[in-house]
Amino acid sequence: xxxxxxxxMIMTSVVFALGSDISDEINNTYANQQAYHFKYQLSSQQxxxxxxxxxxxxxxxxxxxxxxxxxxxxxxxxxxxQHIAHHQSVEDKTQLVxxxxxxxxNKQELTVRLPEVHWxxxxxxxxxxxxxxxxxxxxxxxxxxxxxxxxxxxxxxxxSGLIHYFVKLIYPVLHWLFPKIDKxxxxxxxxxxxxxxxxxxxxxxATPMGIKAMQQLQQLNRHKDxxxxxxxxxxxINTSSVQLLPPVTLIAIMGAGVSELLLPIILATSASTxxxxxxxxxxxxxxxx
Amino acid sequence: xxxxxxxIPILIFMIIGFGLTKKVAVYEEFVDGAKEGFSTAVxxxxxxxxxxxxIAMFRASGAxxxxxxxxxxxxxxxxxxxxxxxxxxIRPLTGSGxxxxxxxxxxxxxxxxxxxxxxxxxxxxxxxxxxxxxxxFGAINVSKTGYALQAGLIADFTGFIAATAVxxxxxx
Numbered sequence: 221x222x223x224x225x226x227x228x229m230i231m232t233s234v235v236f237a238l239g240s241d242i243s244d245e246i247n248n249t250y251a252n253q254q255a256y257h258f259k260y261q262l263s264s265q266q267x268x269x270x271x272x273x274x275x276x277x278x279x280x281x282x283x284x285x286x287x288x289x290x291x292x293x294x295x296x297x298x299x300x301x302q303h304i305a306h307h308q309s310v311e312d313k314t315q316l317v318x319x320x321x322x323x324x325x326n327k328q329e330l331t332v333r334l335p336e337v338h339w340x341x342x343x344x345x346x347x348x349x350x351x352x353x354x355x356x357x358x359x360x361x362x363x364x365x366x367x368x369x370x371x372x373x374x375x376x377x378x379x380s381g382l383i384h385y386f387v388k389l390i391y392p393v394l395h396w397l398f399p400k401i402d403k404x405x406x407x408x409x410x411x412x413x414x415x416x417x418x419x420x421x422x423x424x425x426a427t428p429m430g431i432k433a434m435q436q437l438q439q440l441n442r443h444k445d446x447x448x449x450x451x452x453x454x455x456x457i458n459t460s461s462v463q464l465l466p467p468v469t470l471i472a473i474m475g476a477g478v479s480e481l482l483l484p485i486i487l488a489t490s491a492s493t494x495x496x497x498x499x500x501x502x503x504x505x506x507x508x509x
Numbered sequence: 510x511x512x513x514x515x516x517i518p519i520l521i522f523m524i525i526g527f528g529l530t531k532k533v534a535v536y537e538e539f540v541d542g543a544k545e546g547f548s549t550a551v552x553x554x555x556x557x558x559x560x561x562x563x564i565a566m567f568r569a570s571g572a573x574x575x576x577x578x579x580x581x582x583x584x585x586x587x588x589x590x591x592x593x594x595x596x597x598x599i600r601p602l603t604g605s606g607x608x609x610x611x612x613x614x615x616x617x618x619x620x621x622x623x624x625x626x627x628x629x630x631x632x633x634x635x636x637x638x639x640x641x642x643x644x645x646f647g648a649i650n651v652s653k654t655g656y657a658l659q660a661g662l663i664a665d666f667t668g669f670i671a672a673t674a675v676x677x678x679x680x681x
Contacts, residue, residue, distance in 0.1 A: 221654075221656075221658050221659055222642070222652075222654050222658050225658065226559065226560070226563050229563045229564065229566065229567040230563050230566055230567075232567065232570070232572045233563075233566040233567045233569070233570035233572050234566070234570070236570045236571060236572035236575070237569075237570040237571070237572075240570075240571055341569070341570055341571060344569040344570070345566045345569045345570045347569070348562075348565040348566050348568065348569035349562045349565060349566050350562075351565065352558075352561040352562045352564070352565035353558045353561070353562050355561065356554060356557040356558040356560075356561045356562070357554055357557075357558070359557060359561075360550045360551065360553050360554045360557055361550060363550045363553070363644075364546050364547045364549075364550035364551070365546070366546075367545070367546035367547075367549055367550055368543035368544075368545075368546030368547065369543065369546075371542045371543055371545050371546050372538075372539035372540065372541075372542040372543035372546075373520075373521060373524050373525075373539065373542070374542055375538045375539060375541055375542025375543075376524050376525060376528040376533055376535050376538050376539055376542070377524045377527070377528070378542075379528065379531075379533045379538050380524075380527045380528040380530075380531040380533045381531060382523075382524060382527045382528075420516055422516065422517065425517070425520075427641075427644065428546070430641075430645055431549055431644065431645060431648040432545075434645045434646070434648055434649050435549075435648060435649055437649075438649040438651070444651075445651065445653055446651065446653035446654075446655060447646065447651055447653060447654050447655035447656075447657055448655075449655075451645075451646075451651075451655070451657065452654075452655050452656050452657040452660055453660075454645075455641065455642060455645055455646075455654075455657040455660070455661060456657065456660035456661050456664055458636060458641055458645070459601075459635065459636040459637075459638040459641050459642075459661040459664055459665065460634075460635060460636070460661070460664035460665070460667075460668060461635075461636055463633060463634065466633045467632075467633055469604075469608060470611075470629060470632055470633045473608065473611055473612060473615070473629075474615075474620065474629055475620075477620045477621070477629075478629070478633075480626075481626060481629055481630055481633065483675075483679070484626070484630045484634075484672065484675040484676050484679060485630055485633040485634050485672075487671060487675045488630055488631070488633075488634035488668050488671040488672040488675055489633075489634040489635075489668065490671075491667050491668060491670075491671035492634060492635060492664045492665065492667045492668030492671065493664065494667075495663055495664045495666075495667035495668075496660055496661070496663070496664035496667075499659070499660045499663040499664065500656070500660040503655075503656035503659065503660055504656075507655070507656070
């Protein structure tokens, strides 16, 4: 299932990007090859020109060899020029470089062409793929520090017996969710800490504890190459997580407005957690039959 | 006033304090436990790259947007504002993406609109399922994830329906 979803996203995006670029090409969305004529006025090195498609004068500088005009891309340009500037293949999107195809210095008339724009979506997905691959490593390295912090604290809590007391407290719930796990397995400690952190909206504490729990579940797993029922149950609960306090990011975006959403969030998470537990149990039964 | 900022410092204080009373060598144990942090993070990288680049391509291609336009009439039919659909689709895929969607909706419709309330409830009530899946199974090098994805997505879907229903009942 995961590999179909994964492959589906990649294949769809390539096909879709290709289709939308071909349709741009057919409709000539970016007016490639179109020539623009306009009159210009020169004042020393910087010229001022007003041209047919737009209403505002555009200031430009002429390259030394008088082959190219460089203009700043801003809101005063015609909309299509802004699109071209935004989607052109050069790195610097703030400038448009126009190629002069004809110049009549007596009449002060110019004919220019804009850069051609092709493969907008194909370039976009390629860039997105590389950027995200890079970002994934940054994300993981960032996680390393937070993981170290919480795993360190967890080790202390484990040695001092704090986790043990905690597990005792919520063991009835844990036993119902994970009936096959023995009462004294340390994994129950990690699971309960992870669930508590999730409930309190502490995402960055929940992740290291969840990873620890997965590693301990893997030790109990009889088929090391595939997910056990306990892992699937744990993951399902994690992705739906009952939240008593809203996640920190939501508080940051919504500010005080978040307080009236507390009850809806608790109700919605309860519904999704119940669905997670029921579906995980149902899938487990289907797999064992 | 928000008391949630107190949770983590108090938790850290309690863990260390309790450790001290039980005569645990707190510093040594902390370092010992923390050692695993880096190796685990490195082990996750390939899984994270696989997941994140696919999602990023999917978003950048515009395929997701046209998917949203395609199914939004269905949403209207059952009385759900179609504006919240981007949140429902992006939420299981990317955390930062769904923050962006929420911010856009707030800018467009205002904090007090029912659309923002539904979207924020959706955001608050589920996790980034695919990210959690990649990280958790990546950490143990398991790529056969069984029915974890299915169960997670069913939970997400239920959460979205519940979020919409609760908000429509409470705020309209």
